Amino acid sequence: MLVKTFGSAVIGVNALTITVEVNIDPGINFNLVGLPDSAVKESQQRIEAALTNNGLKYPGKRILVNMAPADIRKEGSAYDLTIAVGILGASNQVSMAKLEQYIIMGELSLDGELKPIKGALVIAIEARKQGFKGFILPEANAREAAIVSDLEVIGARNISEVVGFLNGSFKIEPTLVNTREEFYQRLNEYDYDFADVKGQENIKRALEIAAAGGHNVILIGPPGSGKTMLARRLPSILPPLTLQEALETTKIHSVAGRLGRNASLISVRPFRAPHHTISDAGLVGGGTFPQPGEISLAQNGVLFLDELPEFKRSVLEVMRQPMEDRIVTISRAKHSVEYPASFMLVAAMNPCPCGYYNHPEIACTCSPGQVQKYLNKISGPLLDRIDIHVEVTPVPFRDLSTVREGEKSEI
The missing domain is CATH 3.30.230.10 (Ribosomal Protein S5; domain 2)
Structure with a gap:
């Protein structure tokens, strides 16, 4: 039969x-x-x-x-x-x-x-x-x-x-979700807020400009100056997701199996921060059976690359075309697939191998040749695609110890 x-x-x-x-x-x-x-x-x-x-x-x-x-x-x-x-x-x-x-x-x-x-x-x-x-x-x-x-x-x-x-012997009620109501209820429910950051007013201003224009940013500064902390709070000042953007983002996370149990529409902008040991396929997508990479999972959100010079050169170079086209095509012998890749890149790096070049209190131990070699790990064409370069300096202890709350992410 x-x-x-x-x-x-x-x-x-x-x-x-x-x-x-x-x-x-x-x-x-x-x-x-x-x-x-x-x-x-x-x-x-x-x-x-x-x-x-x-x-x-x-x-x-x-x-x-x-x-x-x-x-x-x-x-x-x-x-x-x-x-x-x-x-x-x-x-x-x-x-x-x-x-x-x-x-x-x-x-x-x-x-x-x-x-x-x-x-x-x-x-x-x-x-x-x-x-x-x-x-x-x-x-x-x-x-x-x-x-x-x-x-x-x-x-x-x-x-x-x-x-x-x-x-017909067992009844299962269809699952109903009021998509619009749930989406607008959970809009802008971020875990991090700019109010947590003390000082760094110039850096906040630079990130506000980047958020307003969708610019890529690189933060250059010594360890402990707050680069990662600032980057994690950037999605909270980006414009809220539209329903269409939320659907696009949810589709990609659904295909990658990243939504979790009983999940519904994603209502906040994604923030992806892959480790610097990531492979080419892990970042842009691919594999034997193509899957979305980190740049696609960051669709309509922020891709944060911490310790930028530590990423393999080949990994960083494969990002250049997707950053221009806002789409990545994975081609195989029998078929090809396209994944959207409209993201905002935020990178962070130390100014030199020891990390303390231009530090107000700690002396740098690197030679000029070492500093130049370290900076040359980032190619010119990639830096050309990063619009805003910001130098981050550590916040003095007197500013950190104040009880005054910083400016909130909310308007």
């Missing part, structure tokens, strides 16, 4: 509907075709254990599963539930009346519990575009998918609930 269920593949920041065809004939074999990766191929063992442990029957017959279109690589364990429901439908354990109306995605644990998946938001957007009635997925991702209006989002905890819902 042949049954069709529907899943979705995430490509870049978009999704493509995948048709999963399950055919059961007399025999004793299991075949999975349609360019699946190792995680998809391993689904048979997870599905068999999950069905058995939930009182459902795994058919002891020849099962053929085809994932179409067959020329698109299927990655990850999120197809477990799609295939499992197809097998149950083909063996007459699930009613087929609703199967064509829903996108079904979820990873199965051996006890039948549904684990969270990546890209629930972009899959939901594509499901609505393709005219599906709803989206059945793990409960942990339900609020994320419910950002999309006019789509019935069914969040289930385990496979038994999914089977009961499809057979």
